Amino acid sequence: MADVWQSSMDHAVAVARKAGEMVRGALKDDRTVMTKSSAVDLVTQTDQKVEQLIIQSVKEKFPTHRFIGEESVAAGESCNLTDDPTWIIDPIDGTTNFVHAFPFVAVSIGFSVNKQVEFGVVYSCLEDKMFTARRGRGAFCNGEPLQVSEQTDIHQAIVATEFGSSRDPTAVDHIFRSLRNILCLPVHGVRGAGTAAINMCLVASGCAEAYYEIGIHVWDVAAGSLIVSEAGGVLLDVDGGDVDLMSRRIVAANNRTIAERIVKEIESFTLQRDDAPLQS
Ligand SMILES: O=P(O)(O)O[C@H]1[C@H](O)[C@@H](O)[C@H](O)[C@@H](O)[C@@H]1O
Numbered sequence: 001m002a003d004v005w006q007s008s009m010d011h012a013v014a015v016a017r018k019a020g021e022m023v024r025g026a027l028k029d030d031r032t033v034m035t036k037s038s039a040v041d042l043v044t045q046t047d048q049k050v051e052q053l054i055i056q057s058v059k060e061k062f063p064t065h066r067f068i069g070e071e072s073v074a075a076g077e078s079c080n081l082t083d084d085p086t087w088i089i090d091p092i093d094g095t096t097n098f099v100h101a102f103p104f105v106a107v108s109i110g111f112s113v114n115k116q117v118e119f120g121v122v123y124s125c126l127e128d129k130m131f132t133a134r135r136g137r138g139a140f141c142n143g144e145p146l147q148v149s150e151q152t153d154i155h156q157a158i159v160a161t162e163f164g165s166s167r168d169p170t171a172v173d174h175i176f177r178s179l180r181n182i183l184c185l186p187v188h189g190v191r192g193a194g195t196a197a198i199n200m201c202l203v204a205s206g207c208a209e210a211y212y213e214i215g216i217h218v219w220d221v222a223a224g225s226l227i228v229s230e231a232g233g234v235l236l237d238v239d240g241g242d243v244d245l246m247s248r249r250i251v252a253a254n255n256r257t258i259a260e261r262i263v264k265e266i267e268s269f270t271l272q273r274d275d276a277p278l279q280s
């Protein structure tokens with residue numbers, strides 16, 4: 001049966017690679033840093049230019065498709081997922097890393113139809129690693145199949161997480177208590193690449209057993225969520241229920257045993273959903 005979304009996925013890979021070239025080029029220039037929701041929620045003109053490059057290129061080829069882009073939402077566009085074909089774009093995942101030339105920076109493009117991710121593309125620009133997944137057809141890195149770790153013992157796991165962009169003391173307390181609970185299980189180690197998308201690709205690659213975070217957005221995790229599940233992994237909400245990509249919370253793990261063990265240690269809290277009505 002013809003795969004109606006293959007041409008869209010091919011375009012996503014091509015434009016992610018082109019965006020990666022733009023990111024690498026911008027690393028040679030001075031980067032003007034602006035802030036969004038907090039003093040540490042950074043954005044640059046390169047984030048904005050990359051998002052426009054991706055969106056304009058898609059509009060030319062697929063004029064009926066819709067978009068959820070991190071920087072478009074930051075500029076006031078809505079973040080509502082419909083049944084329509086929708087490109088869910090994080091132009092630079094790891095902007096803080098980009099600003100500091102810390103070498104983990106990704107372009108993340110998820111593609112949803114009927115509110116289901118059909119393909120995901122994460123291009124780790126400085127590693128030149130193209131992570132891809134098509135629903136039901138596996139996950140790959142530069143064309144090589146990906147498979148999650150087979151580890152079921154949490155005490156022999158590496159767990160990835162991030163501290164996020166909030167410095168609200170209550171949220172930070174929850175984040176640190178969760179981190180302490182997990183670190184002291186003990187686990188072999190806790191790591192963070194500084195980008196949700198690359199953390200999820202590390203889980204899909206079998207390099208980390210799990211990644212969890214409260215504070216992410218749909219554009220951070222849409223592509224990575226499919227790459228993890230197509231590599232044999234599982235996705236949960238931090239409370240152990242079904243994952244909800246708009247909820248700003250996620251656990252991505254190699255298997256349910258590890259995922260549910262991590263859920264037990266997380267002090268969860270809720271944040272305003274990505275698709276909450278815009279404040280008037
Ligand atoms: O770099 P961006 O796209 O803003 O995404 C990161 C976010 O800013 C951080 O707060 C999260 O902790 C990371 O997981 C995101 O990758």
Ligand SMILES: [Mg+2]
Pocket residue numbers: 090092093094196219220
């Ligand atoms: Mg991001």
Ligand SMILES: [Mg+2]
Pocket residue numbers: 047070090091092093094095
């Ligand atoms: Mg971003």
